[in-house]
Amino acid sequence: MNSKIRVAVIYGGRSTEHSVSCVSAGAIMANLDPAKYEIIPIGITKDGAWTQGVTSGLEIHNRMLPEVAMGDELTLSLNPATKGTFYNLSKGGVHAQVDVILPVLHGPFGEDGTIQGLFELSGVPYAGAGVLASAASMDKEYTKKLLAAEGIPVAAQVVLTGARELQEEEKHSLGLPVFVKPARGGSSIGVSRVSDWSELAAALDVAFATDSKVLIEPEIVGQEVEIGVLQYADGSLLASEPALLAGIADSEDGFYSFDTKYLDDVVTAQIPAPLEPAVTLEIKEMALEAFRALDCAGLSRVDFFVTESGAIVNEVNTFPGFTPISMYPQVLAHSGVEYTRLLDCLIEQALGSAA
Ligand SMILES: Nc1ncnc2c1ncn2[C@@H]1O[C@H](COP(=O)(O)OP(=O)(O)O)[C@@H](O)[C@H]1O
Ligand SMILES: [Mg+2]
Known part of the structure; x- marks a missing residue:
């Protein structure tokens, strides 16, 4: 009879912050009290497949970033009657049964309400913000x-959802320099500082490479x-x-x-x-x-x-x-x-x- 709380630590994922999530999860697993918790690591690959994770070796070495390697494919039960059950789709059968999920995921598909919606459907308790707050x-x-x-108080913003030129009055009210950033980014990926309007197009390309919506803010x-x-x-x-x-x-x-x-x-x-x-x-x-x-x-x-x-x-x-x-x-x-x-x-x- 195991009285430890079974914690699924889910990490990796499809966002540009995949590797940061791996490093976060490694630190979390190293700090969870082993007397209280049984850790079930669950990795999500960059392509979005769920697989068994690891509990160590998730650090940055020589500027090399860790990432989730695919093994057996897993899935979480969406049936509240079997909430917290992870099935092994490759081998069949139950991979693990957990009491609670720590979604150690940053960025889209992890921190944006999508996976929180899945946890809500499945009925399994999870740490952190719910669907609305995450989104x-x-x-x-x-x-x-x-x-x-x-x-x-927040910064002013111009929101762009596709290629369009900034109007002169928008440029005037933003002033220079501006910051150009993906609306749903993180870890500063896709963020640029623009100090001359001639640099704007390149900055927009960088931001649009990670998101279909881009914000331009005056520099604070x-x-x-x-x-x-x-x-x-x-x-x-x-x-x-x-x-x-x-x-x-x-x-x-x-x-x-x-x-x-x-x-x-x-x-x-x-x-x-x-x-x-x-x-x-x-x-x-x-x-x-x-x-x-x-x-x-x-x-x-x-x-x-x-x-x-x-x-x-x-x-x-x-x-x-x-x-x-x-x-x-x-x-x-x-x-x-x-x-x-x-x-x-x-x-x-x-x-x-x-x-
Ligand atoms: N309006 C701004 N004025 C000055 N610096 C900014 C502004 N927006 C972003 N930055 C700089 O860019 C960094 C990353 O931007 P941020 O909005 O925090 O995105 P992320 O979610 O990627 O962390 C900030 O920590 C800050 O250094
Ligand atoms: Mg930030």
């Missing part, structure tokens, strides 16, 4: 619309600060100490790009961010407001620009990076919730809200 937080156009409706000049929000099983919320990302200006790309984030080791965080106490209080409150405005659950990381004229929310991540250098576990640890306890909280919240 709304993945799509930066709608994130900003929902936040703005609650009076939370300020400090990049991130706050982790954690929801306990009783529904109460904790806003972490803020992290200030330092060293971004010195990085090769001049902003918080993919290489800067994961490969170059140039960005260090100052936790807590050295802000005026009133500013820290204000952005912690804004982080909670953003969590509620988007109907998040379990966890989220709310990213800010702190400018001279106040704080602006840049984006909300419903399953933020959990790699060893990722901000979310670090800011929570600085707020008294270390990694293993953090994972307990996520699982308790998932099981609690399912009860």
Whole structure:
């Protein structure tokens, strides 16, 4: 008789953040308390096939990114009567039976409500945001619309869904430089800074290569600060100490790009961010407001620009990076919730809200 909670850690997936997800999952599996949990790793290949995963070897080595290798094909039961059952389609029979799912997936098909919908249909408890919050937080156009409706400051945007020229008045109101980014991207993939309109077409090509919808925003000049929000099983919320990302200006790309984030080791965080106490209080409150405005659950990381004229929310991540250098576990640890306890909280919240 096994009294451990059986946790499926699902990672990889079809998004451009496949490898980041693998690294996040590796760190999570290394930190789940083995006395409490039995881990069932489930990998999703870049093509979207589900297969048995691994529990180790998911780190970045010499700038080489891990990815899910295909083995037997698995599928999750969609029948609530057999909820939490993974079947082995290649060999037949049951692969594993789980109590709860940790969807350690970033980006489209993982963090956007699609897989959350599948979990809802299947009846299995899962950690983190539900369908609506995942979808709304993945799509930066709608994130900003929902936040703005609650009076939370966000950057202006022009939304493009196909090749079209920017109108002169749009260029004028955006000003230069602008940031061009996929609406449903992540890890800075497809993001460019444009300081001359002649560079816009190339930046749009890069962004449209990852998404059919692209946002153009004026550059926000300020400090990049991130706050982790954690929801306990009783529904109460904790806003972490803020992290200030330092060293971004010195990085090769001049902003918080993919290489800067994961490969170059140039960005260090100052936790807590050295802000005026009133500013820290204000952005912690804004982080909670953003969590509620988007109907998040379990966890989220709310990213800010702190400018001279106040704080602006840049984006909300419903399953933020959990790699060893990722901000979310670090800011929570600085707020008294270390990694293993953090994972307990996520699982308790998932099981609690399912009860
Ligand atoms: N409007 C903006 N003004 C200034 N910098 C920006 C702006 N938008 C994005 N950036 C820079 O690009 C990075 C990635 O953009 P972000 O919107 O956070 O997308 P992602 O979901 O890929 O992290 C940010 O961390 C920041 O460094
Ligand atoms: Mg970001």
